[in-house]
Amino acid sequence: MDERIARIEKYNLWGAKTFDFGFKREEYTEKIVDFIGNRLIKVLVGQRRSGKSYILRQVGKQLIDNGVKPENTLFINREFADLDFLRTYKDLDELIKSYKKELKPKGKVYIFIDEVQIIEQWEKVVNSYSQDYSDSYEIFITGSNSKMLSGDLATLLSGRYVSFEVFPYSYSEYLRITGQDKGKQSYMAYMDGGGLPELFMLQKQELKRNYISAIKDTVLLRDIIQRNNIRDPKLLEDIFVFLVNNASNLISISSIVKYFKGQGRRVSYDAISNYIGYIEDTFLIHRCDRYDIKGKDTLSGNAKFYMNDLAYKNYLYPGFGYGFGYLVENLIYLELCRAGFDVYVGVLRNKEVDFVAKKADRVIYIQSTYLLSDESTVEREYSALESIGDNFEKIVVSLDDATLPLRGGIRHLQAWNLKEILR
Structure with a gap:
């Protein structure tokens, strides 16, 4: 197995592993799930430690509960030390290609990227995969800075994303x-x-x-x-x-x-x-x-x-x-x-x-x-x-x-x- 895939395997839902999905936050997951089934990039923004990562996992679990195969989901959390090799958009692209080669998912692939702003020029890969008409992808990303969707980046992703601001518990x-x-x-x-x-x-x-x-x-x-x-x-x-x-x-x-x-x-x-x-x-x-x-x-x-x-x-x-x-x-x-x-x-x-x-x-x-x-x-x-x-x-x-x-x-x-x- 590719060393990079071995590093991220423990963070993914492949196989029969169990995870801590945390307190279910339906107010967010229901809104996000309502937008599933298209090429819009789902963007979760909010301060650090407000629960964005748990919400991503909860959305992934709901997809699997609804029939999506676990190997058709890919979770990448850039904050983990195991993923320090993931520095630029090229590294991200290579990781996704390696994942597809190793797990050979059939049909749509759901990609979840946590704290995406840490990856240099991440938008190039996210934009490319979300609009890929040769294969089917659906992209979910989180970030802790409101400027991640501003300026030139907003122009690049214009009309191709929907954002959700995540707050601490109500x-x-x-x-x-x-x-x-x-x-x-x-x-x-x-x-x-x-x-x-x-x-x-x-x-x-x-x-x-x-x-x-x-x-x-x-x-x-x-x-x-x-x-x-x-x-x-x-x-x-x-x-x-x-x-x-x-x-x-x-x-x-x-x-x-x-x-x-x-x-x-x-x-x-x-x-x-x-x-x-x-x-x-x-x-x-x-x-x-x-x-x-x-x-x-x-x-x-x-x-x-x-x-x-x-x-x-x-x-x-x-x-x-x-x-x-x-x-x-x-x-x-x-x-x-x-x-x-x-x-x-x-x-x-x-x-x-x-x-x-x-x-x-x-x-x-x-x-x-x-x-x-x-x-x-x-x-x-x-x-x-x-x-x-x-x-x-x-x-x-x-x-x-x-x-x-x-x-x-x-x-x-x-x-x-x-x-x-x-x-």
Whole structure:
């Protein structure tokens, strides 16, 4: 057997081997399976350790359960040390040809490539095989950088791929894993922890903290510093800390520059802007731009930033003063993104609406707060929505024990029930 095939055999589903397929994430696998049966490249993107590899294996297993022969699937995970020989697109092409020679699959071949961006010029092989009309292939790839499908690459693959952004576990997935009932107590527990899959295999807080720190260090070092020749690694990490500790706050690049200059740091607007862009590219942080509700246009300047997972706050930087309302807002943002909405911060005259969520013809305006604890809070949250003149959905979301009655067409919703109305 070819040495390269011998190296990857243990990672593949050939024969009667059993694998750990992890927690079944139907919300992703069902969407992906719906797109099977064509030449579109299926692209899973998301931060490291969010569960992309498990989802790929689950899709492969479902194909086999539905009748695809195991030898017609090929799994390549570039992160494994056994595959260090896989450096360029030529190496990838040779590996696929060697696999076909050794296993002699008949019919369509399903190729799964994990962390494909590590392979230099991978797109040449992926594009070639996906469009090969002499043989039949279906390609599934994952990546941990949002720029992997930008610029010239997007042009090369134009119209030939469909992408799925993978997030850490949602609240509903958290309930299934922990066996808890839906409600305030479990939502608070979810908010107090994190949703990265491997966290649930660790019992001690110190182990969880070390794990989250290792992910952060790996992303900053391998995915940003080494790839972009960062001149000031300490500034990069300090910017990440700043964004985590100011998540859900409206901030600008200029305000961040002012903050660091106030600490005696020599920084420039361009450096701060570039470093934030690199962090966004790795999915650790999400930018939420402002949207003029009346003018129906995106506004430049200030924006909000949200964490991809609250674990970065809860385990790494818990000492910074942080209200529960900001955590709730962050979770609502992520839930909207999981549901496929484009999300903005709403601006209407002198008022701010926490979220304008848009998907196709549907628009939802959402105000988020920890508790509607008094009349002034109720008035503040509802008045922002009442100032909007159109008839799209308007919702106030909180963690109150009871829901308030409908007010002028505005619904009050408990945060743990949000997912049901987003379907």
